Amino acid sequence: MLRYTVKRLGSLLASLVVASLVIFACIEVVPGDPASFMLGINAQPDTVAALRDELGLNRPPHERYVAWVSGLVTGDFGTSYTYRSPVSEIVVERLAISLPLAIYALSLTILVAFPVGILAATRRGSLTDISVMATTQLGVAIPNFWFALLMVLVFAVNLRWFSAGGFPGWDAGFLAAVKALTLPAIALALPQASILARVMRSSLLDTLSEDYIRTARAKGLTGRQALRRHALRNALIPVLTIIGLQFSFLLAGAIIIENVFFLPGLGRLVFQAISQRDLIVVESVVMILVFAVIIVNFLVDLAYAWVDPRLRSRA
Amino acid sequence: MKRIQQSAAAFALLTLAAGGAWAAKADVTIGIQLEPPHLDPTSAAAGAIDQVLYSNVFEGLTRFGPDGSVGPGLAESWEISGDGTTYTFNLRPDVKFHDGTDFEATDVVFSLDRARAEDSQNAQKALFSGIKSVEAADPTTVVVTLNSPQGNFLFNMAWGDAVIVAPESIDDIKGNPVGTGAFRFSEWKRGDSITVVRNADYWGAAPALEQATFKFISEPTAAFSAMMAGDIDAFYSYPAPENLVQFEADPRFTVLAGNTEGETILAINNKMEPFGDVRVRKAVSMAIDRQAIIDGAMFGYGTPIGTHFAPHHPDYVDLTGNAPHDPEAARALLAEAGYPDGFETTLKLPPPSYARRGGEIIAAQLREIGIETEISNLEWAQWLEQVFRGYDYGLTIVSHTEPMDIGIYARPTYYFQYDNPEFQQLISDLSVENDPARRSAMLKEAQRTISEDYVNGFLFQLALTSVVDARLNGIWPDAPTQAVDLTGVSWTE
Numbered sequence: 146m147l148r149y150t151v152k153r154l155g156s157l158l159a160s161l162v163v164a165s166l167v168i169f170a171c172i173e174v175v176p177g178d179p180a181s182f183m184l185g186i187n188a189q190p191d192t193v194a195a196l197r198d199e200l201g202l203n204r205p206p207h208e209r210y211v212a213w214v215s216g217l218v219t220g221d222f223g224t225s226y227t228y229r230s231p232v233s234e235i236v237v238e239r240l241a242i243s244l245p246l247a248i249y250a251l252s253l254t255i256l257v258a259f260p261v262g263i264l265a266a267t268r269r270g271s272l273t274d275i276s277v278m279a280t281t282q283l284g285v286a287i288p289n290f291w292f293a294l295l296m297v298l299v300f301a302v303n304l305r306w307f308s309a310g311g312f313p314g315w316d317a318g319f320l321a322a323v324k325a326l327t328l329p330a331i332a333l334a335l336p337q338a339s340i341l342a343r344v345m346r347s348s349l350l351d352t353l354s355e356d357y358i359r360t361a362r363a364k365g366l367t368g369r370q371a372l373r374r375h376a377l378r379n380a381l382i383p384v385l386t387i388i389g390l391q392f393s394f395l396l397a398g399a400i401i402i403e404n405v406f407f408l409p410g411l412g413r414l415v416f417q418a419i420s421q422r423d424l425i426v427v428e429s430v431v432m433i434l435v436f437a438v439i440i441v442n443f444l445v446d447l448a449y450a451w452v453d454p455r456l457r458s459r460a
Numbered sequence: 461m462k463r464i465q466q467s468a469a470a471f472a473l474l475t476l477a478a479g480g481a482w483a484a485k486a487d488v489t490i491g492i493q494l495e496p497p498h499l500d501p502t503s504a505a506a507g508a509i510d511q512v513l514y515s516n517v518f519e520g521l522t523r524f525g526p527d528g529s530v531g532p533g534l535a536e537s538w539e540i541s542g543d544g545t546t547y548t549f550n551l552r553p554d555v556k557f558h559d560g561t562d563f564e565a566t567d568v569v570f571s572l573d574r575a576r577a578e579d580s581q582n583a584q585k586a587l588f589s590g591i592k593s594v595e596a597a598d599p600t601t602v603v604v605t606l607n608s609p610q611g612n613f614l615f616n617m618a619w620g621d622a623v624i625v626a627p628e629s630i631d632d633i634k635g636n637p638v639g640t641g642a643f644r645f646s647e648w649k650r651g652d653s654i655t656v657v658r659n660a661d662y663w664g665a666a667p668a669l670e671q672a673t674f675k676f677i678s679e680p681t682a683a684f685s686a687m688m689a690g691d692i693d694a695f696y697s698y699p700a701p702e703n704l705v706q707f708e709a710d711p712r713f714t715v716l717a718g719n720t721e722g723e724t725i726l727a728i729n730n731k732m733e734p735f736g737d738v739r740v741r742k743a744v745s746m747a748i749d750r751q752a753i754i755d756g757a758m759f760g761y762g763t764p765i766g767t768h769f770a771p772h773h774p775d776y777v778d779l780t781g782n783a784p785h786d787p788e789a790a791r792a793l794l795a796e797a798g799y800p801d802g803f804e805t806t807l808k809l810p811p812p813s814y815a816r817r818g819g820e821i822i823a824a825q826l827r828e829i830g831i832e833t834e835i836s837n838l839e840w841a842q843w844l845e846q847v848f849r850g851y852d853y854g855l856t857i858v859s860h861t862e863p864m865d866i867g868i869y870a871r872p873t874y875y876f877q878y879d880n881p882e883f884q885q886l887i888s889d890l891s892v893e894n895d896p897a898r899r900s901a902m903l904k905e906a907q908r909t910i911s912e913d914y915v916n917g918f919l920f921q922l923a924l925t926s927v928v929d930a931r932l933n934g935i936w937p938d939a940p941t942q943a944v945d946l947t948g949v950s951w952t953e
Contacts, residue, residue, distance in 0.1 A: 177841025183497065184583040185505025186848060186875075187862055195579045227497035228650070229634045238650055294681060301689040309685035311675060312652055404679045407686070409651020420811075421497065422841045 149456075153446050157439050164435040165217070169210050172424050178202070179226045179422040200226050213428060222429040227421050232429045235414065242312055243410040246326050246333070247395035253334035254341055254391065261338075262345025267372065269350060277342065284339025293332035293405045300328060310406035329406045333399055337391050344387050348380040355379070381452050389445035393438040485951035486670040488932065490944060491683060491695035495651065495676040498634035501620040502575055505583035507861065507942035510620035511696065512654050512674050514943035517558075518623035518639035521549055521568065521602075522614050526948075528721075528772075528863065528940030530618045534563065534640060535602075544609030544894045545592075551600040555663045557626040558644040565596030570627045572604070584621040584862075590891075609892045611899055612864065620941060642667045642947045652676065656946075668934075668950035687713070687927055694928035694935055696944050699813075701759035707927045716926040717761060718937030719772045722859035724762070724814055726822060726917030729853055731877040734803055741914035743793040744855075745783035747829045748822060754920050757817035761923035767911040768866050771921050772938070775903040779911040783918075790829040802830020805854030809835060810843040814922065815857040822857070822917075848875045859922045863941060866903070867891075869910050878915045 180196040181188070197203055204212075216223055222232035265277040301309040307328055315322050352358065353376050361371040400412030411430060418426035450456045496509040501518055515523055515533075523533035535549035555563035574580065576588035590613070592605045606613065616622060629638035637645050642664060643656035653675045658667055675692055677683045680700035686692050687707070698704065707713045726748065734740045750764040763771045766779030794802060809819040816837060823833045833855065838846065847853045860868070870887035872879035883906065890902045911918065924939045934949035 176845050177839070178845060179841075181844045181849065182841045183504050183506070184581070186844070186858075186860075187586065187865075187868075188505065188583045189585045191578075192581060192583065192585050196581050199581070229498050235650065294685075297685045297689075301691075302685055305689060308691050309689035310677070310682055311686070311691060312649075314649055314652075405682055407652075407675075407677045407679065407682045409649070413651065417495075420839055420841065 149450060150447070153443055157443055160439050161436065164439075165214055165432060168428055168431050168435070169206075169213065172428050173206055175422070175424075177422045179424060182422050183227060213425070217429070217432065222433075223425040225418075225423055225426045227418075227423045228426075232426055235426065236411070236430060236433060239409060239411045239414050241315060242326075242408055243396055243399065243412070245322075246330060246399065246408070246410065247392060249323070249326055249330040250333035250337065250395050250399075251388070251392055253330055254337040255388070257334070257338040258341035258345055262342040263349060263372075263377075265342070265346040266349035266353065267368075274346075277346070281339035281342050284335050285343075287335065289332050289336050290401045290405050292335055293328065293402055296328050296332060297405070310408065312408050326408075329399070329402050329408060332402050332405075333395055337395070341384065341387055341391065345380070345384055348383045349376060352376045352379045378452055382449060385445055385448050385452070389441050393434075393441050396437055397434045485931075486668065487672065488669055488694065488946075488949060488951075489653075489673045489675055489692045491675050491677045491686060491692040491698075492944070493676070493678050493683075493697060493699050496654070499637040499645065499648070499654075500625075500633045501623055502571070502625060503581040503583070503634075508676075510942045511944050512656075513637060513639070513641075513645075514620040514623070514941060515641060515945050515947065516643045516656055516672075516943075517637055517641045517645055518620070518625070519641050520617055520619070520623045522618040524618050524940045524943070526936045526938065526940070526945070528938070530615050533618070534568075534624055538614070540894075544892070545606045547604045547606070547613060548597070549602045549604065551602065552663055553600050555640050556661050557629070557638050557640055558659060559626060559629060559638045561626060561628065562599075563624070563626075563640050564599045565602045566599075567624055567627060568602045569594045569596050571624045572622075574625070574630075575622065582621055584619060587616040587619055587622055609894055611891060611893050615864065618941075620943070643669075643672065646671075665947075667947045669946055672946050672949075674944070693932055694926060696926045696935070697939075698925050698927045701761055701925060704759065704761075704925055704927070712930055714928050714930045714932075716924075716928060716935060716937040718924045718926075718939065719763075719770065720859075720861060720922045720924045720939040721770055721863040721865075721941070722861040722922030723765060723768050723770065723865075724818070724857065724859040724919045724922050725768065726919055727856045727858055727876045728914075728916050729851060729855070729875075729877060730879070730915065731851065732805075732854055734797065734799060735805075735854065737797045738914055739793045739797040740799065741916075742783065743790040743797070743829060744826065744831070745914050745917045746786050746790040746793070747825050747831070748783070748917050748919065749785040749825055750780070750919055752825070753818050753821050756821045757814055758920070758923065761925055762920035763923070764920050765918045767907040767918055768860070768869065768916070769903075769907045770863070773864075775900045775907075777904050777907050779907060779918075782911045783914065787825075787828045794829060794831075799830070802832065804832045804834065807833040807835045807855045807857075808843065808847050808853045809837050809857060810840055811837075812859070814859060818857050818919065822855075851875060851877060855917075857919070861922070861942065866906050866910070869906075869915060876916055878910070878913070880909070880913065883909050883913075 180193050180200060184193055225232055225235060228235060261277055265274045268274050297309050300307045312325050313321050358371050358376055361375050399410060400416055403410040403413045415427060415430050492511050494508040496512055497504060497506050501509045501513055519533045521533055521535040522530050525531050534552055536552045537550045539548045551565060557563055572594045575582045576591055590606045590610045592607045595603045597603050625633060626638045642659055642662045644659045646655045646657045648654045653673050655673045658670045677686055683695055683699050684703050687695055704715050708715045728735050728741055754760060754762040764780050765771060766782050769776050807819055807823055809815045819835055823835055826833055847856050867887050868874050869878050870884040886902060886906055893899050926935060928935050931952045933952060936945055
């Protein structure tokens, strides 16, 4: 297990270095100057030059790359060009929404997908199975922003049970904050739960037709016991992969839902920073997201080894 | 006696009830489209900064009224020397900054010197370029000396970029603005909202509101549902004109349709062939059907213009007749200029909907007279780089939102590259002219010159449409500057 972990850690570090180079290079070639954006169309050239100087934009690229990466290593993510406050501070504020939202949505996803997927697999071909397949097909097909708008119309505009959006902050109370994240979490979870339920079902169907299940049944285990002790655990590997991907997506890719509910999350921060050419924010946030994705993948790798002992010895 | 007691009791009860009702409705939540990048109006162009802070938190020597007139602000009066170069401002006594320090003449000196300094980051530094010196004669008197007379100096001092800041607060100003206004900054939930609260020590009339929250909602559908769900009480500059009919029909809301200072133009690169030929520019102008653009792109909101000047201004001259919609005549002009089969050019569109929607319509109208346009949609940062600084475009659509900005036509390197020495002379004469009648005549002359030179396609004055709760009073319908002035806002009982 230790060697497996160390090996995974090594590839994790290499990925980070490559990612930082790619991100920096991409940002370098994007046209547009943050200083002219901030000062608008009436600014005098000397004013723009003064601001560029203050932002450190006149230094050569390699110097800025080294400064950025050495900052990252020491936990200094730089200072936002537009907000003029530390990127780390801004990111923490946004993570206070994006992270709970991702966890909330993923929990809903798992809570729905697992029982539904198992139910469908164990009753293959039944009416339950068919209706699960039909519903999840619909869940995958419906664009989640459309579903989000529908929920806003029903629950916020007509029934007024929820706000149409926004986030009161965690200091407004746990319940108020969770309530504000509920509609967005449901909107995010709908397609994810549909996908995961289908993966769960097909993966479980595969393992249920394996020889070892027949053996287990022949030894006298009931169908339920065989499912719990043997089939489920083996069926989890592809499911874990999907969950890992889903979590990364929910963390970084919720931007459309964030826009519908005007939530100040990470996705909107990146979008806004790109259009304002707040390059340091873009670089650092993307790097943090890369880091998060890599960590999640690392954890998923470890989880594989946990559910499947064969993987440990192979490494 | 008893009767008096009774009525006194009744009166007391009434005022209590009224007081209670006031207390329940002394806060307001206002939706705005964009979040300010930071909170220093004197070092960025972002209109959102002024929308939140102008005259609420920060004040200048003079200030804009709801109709765009310039009146006293922190200076209660002023004297102008006979030659027009010396302005002596008498400051209001007993004004305090929100941090408790006194507002004095030295703060004015500091603010103006900071704005015009060599390393100044003021986005409108030109406002201060005529200043020779700023001196504090005594704590309530400031003397500003100009290099030459400047007809619009008091107007310039009313801009958000010219507000008076507290010297000791400068290091923190971007996150914690300290001004003299009727509201003090309270909280900024970044990405979500900014809250200001009533300033108990305000020198002027106390505002009716105790608290106001500006919420940032850029997505049109989200703006619609937030308004409908009652999350916000007003949406200043509502982003989806297509919903306005629905709000107008709903008795819970009032739709305010007002003017802005935004002249929306089809800018023409005057130095790019074939636009150097005035006949070609005239043909482009005559190909345009302004009303079709206002109806199609702006859902009917907007006033056609024939020059670069706001129609609600007293000196405006209606010159739309210089370029009536006449494709036939436009084709003839093109043929005369040597392009009987038209030509191809680029049409570069920044993000606002007036440009994107208007661009499609204009492209179709230009096709009528044989001009093929290659449309490209740009982000603002790209637009600034390619169009504004790179001159790499044929046509583009922009709304120029600065008030009284006809002077940009006197800058030969400005992005549409109009170089007319006579016009430049006219503007420089205007800038030193103090006589109102002569100023008016010169402004009219300036409008005619650029209109008759067909410098750009003059489209329409951008409208400001806000949706407000029908019980809320005092939101400015017009935007003489980008401000949501809260000092006169109150709830109806």
